[in-house]
Amino acid sequence: xxxxxxxxDVHAEPVxxxxxxxxxxxxxxxxxxxxxxxxxxxVQPGASTPYHTHPYEHEVYILSGQATLRGEAGxxxxxxxxxxxxxxxxxHQFANAGTEVLRFLCGIPLPRARLTVTAQVSLYPxxxxxxxxxxxxxxxxxxxxGLEVHPGTMSTLVAGDDGAVWTGLRDAFAAAAGQGEAVMVxxxxxxxxxxxxx
Numbered sequence: 001x002x003x004x005x006x007x008x009d010v011h012a013e014p015v016x017x018x019x020x021x022x023x024x025x026x027x028x029x030x031x032x033x034x035x036x037x038x039x040x041x042x043v044q045p046g047a048s049t050p051y052h053t054h055p056y057e058h059e060v061y062i063l064s065g066q067a068t069l070r071g072e073a074g075x076x077x078x079x080x081x082x083x084x085x086x087x088x089x090x091x092h093q094f095a096n097a098g099t100e101v102l103r104f105l106c107g108i109p110l111p112r113a114r115l116t117v118t119a120q121v122s123l124y125p126x127x128x129x130x131x132x133x134x135x136x137x138x139x140x141x142x143x144x145x146g147l148e149v150h151p152g153t154m155s156t157l158v159a160g161d162d163g164a165v166w167t168g169l170r171d172a173f174a175a176a177a178g179q180g181e182a183v184m185v186x187x188x189x190x191x192x193x194x195x196x197x198x
Contacts, residue, residue: 003031007040020047020096029110037110041094043067043102048095055146055164058086059107066098088167089145115162118192119169122155126181134179138172145171162190 005026012022024040027033043049043065051070060069060083067078070093071086077097078084086092096102125134135151142149142158145168150157158165169186176182 001032010040012042015049018047018050020044021049026105033110035110037108039106039108041102041104041106043094043096043104045096045099045101049093051091051093053089053091055088055161055167056109057088058084058092060084060086060094061105063103063105065096065100065102067102067104068095068097069093070095088164109163115190116159117162117165117188117190118157118159119165120155120157120187120189120192121169121172122185123172123176124183124185125176125179126183128180134176134182137175137179138184141172141175142168 007024007026010024010026012024015021015023020043022042024042025037026040027036027038029037040063041049062078062080062082062084064080067082069076069078069084069086072091076084094102094104121138123135123138125131128134139149139151139156142156145160145164147158147160147164147168158168160168165188169184173182173184176184
């Protein structure tokens, strides 16, 4: 059923361990939102969110104030009406760059129960003079996504949160396809464990 509320009627919770930053959870599972959460952040002058990363995207809209978005690719100055997309596993931080309260909306996928899965992946570069660069591109992509990776002679085991594994498979195939034609075969399981660490 459709719902309406005023953002400022939602309780502003302090972000634990981050002075000067509050969050208002505007829409969550408590409101029967099935897929996304919408949050309103308020960052006081001189304060900032922590420099951090996580396996899901942020979609941000600046409502008021001035912001500096810091990340691996550099810094961006944001003003009211500006939007930003922070991709999964990108390090990022929003800092108040002005003298008034910075307010921005931030949409994220709703938290859900984590499911750890293992993927057995075989990658076959086609019509390429060397196989190594294509396979290395896929392995590097999985490791960059924070997944546990165990390369083998015939296949590679990749493990982690199911969302990160599925994203990692997609991104690894894109990295492999960037090298040339390729076939990737994956078997996914929530019952098979990784080999013990040596």
